[in-house]
Amino acid sequence: xxxxxxxxxxxxxxxxxxxxxxxxxxxxxxxxxxxxxxxxxxxxxxxxxxxxxxxxxxxxxxxxxxxxxxxxxxxxxxxxxxxxxxxxxxxxxxxxxxxxxxxxxxxxxxxxx
Amino acid sequence: xxxxxxxxxxxxxxxxxxxxxxxxxxxxxxxxxxxxxxxxxxxxxxxxxxxxxxxxxxxxxxxxxxxxxxxxxxxxxxxxxxxxxxxxxxxxxxxxxxxxxxxxxxxxxxxxxxx
Numbered sequence: 171x172x173x174x175x176x177x178x179x180x181x182x183x184x185x186x187x188x189x190x191x192x193x194x195x196x197x198x199x200x201x202x203x204x205x206x207x208x209x210x211x212x213x214x215x216x217x218x219x220x221x222x223x224x225x226x227x228x229x230x231x232x233x234x235x236x237x238x239x240x241x242x243x244x245x246x247x248x249x250x251x252x253x254x255x256x257x258x259x260x261x262x263x264x265x266x267x268x269x270x271x272x273x274x275x276x277x278x279x280x281x282x283x
Numbered sequence: 284x285x286x287x288x289x290x291x292x293x294x295x296x297x298x299x300x301x302x303x304x305x306x307x308x309x310x311x312x313x314x315x316x317x318x319x320x321x322x323x324x325x326x327x328x329x330x331x332x333x334x335x336x337x338x339x340x341x342x343x344x345x346x347x348x349x350x351x352x353x354x355x356x357x358x359x360x361x362x363x364x365x366x367x368x369x370x371x372x373x374x375x376x377x378x379x380x381x382x383x384x385x386x387x388x389x390x391x392x393x394x395x396x397x398x
Binding site for chain 1: 390
């Protein structure tokens with residue numbers, strides 16, 4: 171596609187529910203990043219893929235967070251047993267191999283009640 | 284520890300004036316620098332990149348980099364109400380082996396251009 175596509179755009183979850191957020195990067199971009207952005211804050215790094223390999227997951231806040239990119243294209247960020255502090259916008263970005271310019275999707279706004 | 288610091292603002296500037304946005308970062312070494320603009324409820328969009336010391340101009344935008352002072356700034360000339368947004372400074376640190384590990388963002392500066 172022409173840009174990074176994320177779905178759903180909005181997600182409301184009850185505390186304790188599992189959620190899955192999808193990212194479809196720009197075609198041909200080998201690098202894919204997930205960021206978490208709380209209200210009034212800058213994006214915080216969560217994890218990074220190069221093709222299907224997850225090279226860095228140091229930003230994942232707990233073992234309830236899991237990301238995958240099995241075929242090196244679409245990625246899914248899964249959050250198990252959601253908590254209120256997980257409420258944020260989850261941004262996906264892709265880039266060419268040099269990582270010099272990130273192209274962001276519109277984000278998924280997650281609200282945990 | 285890689286950190287990027289920005290004044291959160293809000294920074295209020297009259298229409299037509301120059302808006303000056305500042306950013307400092309920790310950790311010397313090889314880096315590249317970016318300014319992203321984020322409108323409320325929207326995703327960040329890249330507006331400027333700068334890699335070497337000095338100034339880089341693109342239309343009404345000028346990025347300035349001083350690696351010795353670990354300081355990068357963005358100037359917006361002839362500010363317009365449409366420039367009202369949050370401006371995110373981002374730094375990409377390069378591994379000594381030549382790879383980059385993605386961007387570290389500041390918290391952003393909220394800019395308001397007053398008509």
